Amino acid sequence: MSRPFLGxxxxxxxxxxxxxxxxxxxxxxFEIISENYMVPGGxxxxxxxxxxxxxxxxxxxxxxxIGSTDPLNTKYLQNLKQLIARVEPHWISDHLCWxxxxxxxxxxxxxxxxxxxxxxxxxxxxxxxxxFLGRRMLIENLSSYVSYKNSDMPEWxxxxxxxxxxxxxxxxxxxxxxxSANNHHFKERDYVDGIDSDRVMQFHLAGHSYNGEMIIDTHxxxxxxxxxxxxxxxxxxxxAVSTMIERDDNIPEFAELRQELTLAEKIAANTLTPExxxxxxxxxxxxxx
Amino acid sequence: xxxxxxLQLSFLHYLLRQPSDMVEHIExxxxxxxxxxLDIYGSAYNLRLKEAITTDYDKxxxxxxxxxFDQLMDCYIEKYPSHTTNLRYFSINxxxxxxxxxxxxxxxxxxxxxxxxxxxxxxxxxxxxDVSTIDDLATIAPEQWGTLxxxxxxxxxxxxxxxxxxxxxxxLSNEETPPEAEQLDHxxxxxxxxxxxxxxxxxxxxxxEAQTMQLAMQGKNFAELCEALLDFYSxxxxxxxxxxxxxxxxxxEQLSALG
Numbered sequence: 001m002s003r004p005f006l007g008x009x010x011x012x013x014x015x016x017x018x019x020x021x022x023x024x025x026x027x028x029x030f031e032i033i034s035e036n037y038m039v040p041g042g043x044x045x046x047x048x049x050x051x052x053x054x055x056x057x058x059x060x061x062x063x064x065x066i067g068s069t070d071p072l073n074t075k076y077l078q079n080l081k082q083l084i085a086r087v088e089p090h091w092i093s094d095h096l097c098w099x100x101x102x103x104x105x106x107x108x109x110x111x112x113x114x115x116x117x118x119x120x121x122x123x124x125x126x127x128x129x130x131x132f133l134g135r136r137m138l139i140e141n142l143s144s145y146v147s148y149k150n151s152d153m154p155e156w157x158x159x160x161x162x163x164x165x166x167x168x169x170x171x172x173x174x175x176x177x178x179x180s181a182n183n184h185h186f187k188e189r190d191y192v193d194g195i196d197s198d199r200v201m202q203f204h205l206a207g208h209s210y211n212g213e214m215i216i217d218t219h220x221x222x223x224x225x226x227x228x229x230x231x232x233x234x235x236x237x238x239x240a241v242s243t244m245i246e247r248d249d250n251i252p253e254f255a256e257l258r259q260e261l262t263l264a265e266k267i268a269a270n271t272l273t274p275e276x277x278x279x280x281x282x283x284x285x286x287x288x289x
Numbered sequence: 290x291x292x293x294x295x296l297q298l299s300f301l302h303y304l305l306r307q308p309s310d311m312v313e314h315i316e317x318x319x320x321x322x323x324x325x326x327l328d329i330y331g332s333a334y335n336l337r338l339k340e341a342i343t344t345d346y347d348k349x350x351x352x353x354x355x356x357x358f359d360q361l362m363d364c365y366i367e368k369y370p371s372h373t374t375n376l377r378y379f380s381i382n383x384x385x386x387x388x389x390x391x392x393x394x395x396x397x398x399x400x401x402x403x404x405x406x407x408x409x410x411x412x413x414x415x416x417x418x419d420v421s422t423i424d425d426l427a428t429i430a431p432e433q434w435g436t437l438x439x440x441x442x443x444x445x446x447x448x449x450x451x452x453x454x455x456x457x458x459x460x461l462s463n464e465e466t467p468p469e470a471e472q473l474d475h476x477x478x479x480x481x482x483x484x485x486x487x488x489x490x491x492x493x494x495x496x497x498e499a500q501t502m503q504l505a506m507q508g509k510n511f512a513e514l515c516e517a518l519l520d521f522y523s524x525x526x527x528x529x530x531x532x533x534x535x536x537x538x539x540x541x542e543q544l545s546a547l548g
Contacts, residue, residue: 035375040443041417043487063374069294076374101297105371106304107337107379108330113296121290145329147316150292185318213320214329 009244029056067098093138113148114158126166140171143179143217156194173204220249348461398470401454415444421544435512440546444483497521
């Protein structure tokens with residue numbers, strides 16, 4: 001498979017709007033949190049439109065609740081479709097999780113039991129979403145802190161199988177692999193080795209925090225060395241994959257975050273060839289996924 | 290899917306602190322019990338919702354102080370589980386809670402402060418529309434004036450205030466000590482809206498202008514607005530007053546269409 005490569009991006013955050021609009025810093029692309037722009041109008045959408053003029057974008061959602069046993073939220077999907085028409089992103093993603101049930105939202109990314117019944121349930125729902133949106137989506141692996149007694153397969157097997165059967169793509173969060181490997185006592189490289197390379201479309205990198213025995217996916221620190229090492233390993237396995245850093249709390253100045261992104265660029269440059277790292281998609285193109 | 294549904298309902302009940310058998314579905318590890326592992330989600334649920342409320346009601350937080358605001362948030366989270374996919378809209382019932390729930394309802398200034406903050410949040414991201422201009426007004430033929438109706442842009446909101454909540458809000462915005470809360474002799478009307486430069490504005494308006502604006506928002510035409518103004522002004526004064534209001538709405542970029 002020829003995977004489109006956007007280069008190296010950052011999560012667009014309100015704290016950085018002014019800097020990005022005024023200085024147009026060099027970043028290959030931005031990822032937006034879809035729900036932040038599912039509002040009627042005003043400043044959020046005006047800023048989004050302005051920044052979109054200068055940068056390619058992808059959309060990342062937190063509320064699709066693809067694993068829920070409630071019916072799919074059609075109003076949410078309609079709003080998402082409207083936003084897609086406005087942003088013309090290269091692709092859209094959400095998490096392999098559930099966030100709401102009984103029409104009540106936890107506003108958290110809650111894990112699923114890894115078994116055949118869940119796979120079939122989610123495959124059906126991703127297919128419905130992809131049919132409705134008229135495009136493929138990416139699903140992302142979580143950080144999780146519990147494991148269910150009725151899980152009977154490793155997470156990567158579950159993740160892969162869903163992507164294969166639903167014919168969707170994967171957003172591989174390198175930090176989440178590291179966090180969950182610690183919390184559930186598996187080897188992070190086994191996870192990377194177990195993923196079908198053809199399905200991987202994007203990487204996330206982020207920082208985390210320690211809470212006793214558990215690592216919590218807080219997105220409030222720099223990316224740590226073991227996650228950079230795992231990133232390098234993932235590049236060796238998958239080749240060039242569009243990569244971005246997520247920062248959601250304790251957000252530094254834009255320049256500092258941009259500096260952190262150069263680490264990803266350097267690791268990729270040391271691991272892959274210039275030919276592999278040639279950007280194959282720009283902001284005039286859309287709908288690569 | 291019954292097994293998955295029951296699991297999700299149990300998890301939700303655990304987060305909502307309702308009776309739940311969730312612990313029985315979770316693996317314990319030598320270092321951490323199932324219950325401790327689940328508590329990570331329980332704490333995160335509360336923290337995330339409190340963060341959203343704190344963002345939306347910054348001045349109310351400042352006025353109540355940390356401890357009482359935290360009690361208020363606990364009360365809100367228990368009473369209004371989220372039914373929205375967007376955290377932006379989670380706390381929209383806060384003014385209602387403050388108006389209805391003891392002990393908060395004994396202090397009317399609290400619900401008003403929340404209404405003010407809520408109106409500003411709405412003005413921030415209300416639907417963007419074109420605004421009418423003085424030139425649009427000039428194109429109205431004399432015979433059309435009587436039946437002329439007015440559409441306000443979506444960010445315009447009228448508030449009726451019975452306490453000095455606006456003075457308290459202003460002081461808190463300027464990081465000054467707010468005045469003591471007090472009841473006003475008469476309700477005061479304020480209008481909050483967003484101009485085309487995306488900045489939110491507010492100003493107090495007279496009862497006559499507020500009533501005219503309210504009727505115009507309901508679709509009453511210019512002749513009907515003038516008639517209603519007779520409660521406030523003489524027959525001679527009324528048309529000029531109505532025109533003055535209309536001009537200020539246009540200058541303030543509050544009108545989106547003349548029809």
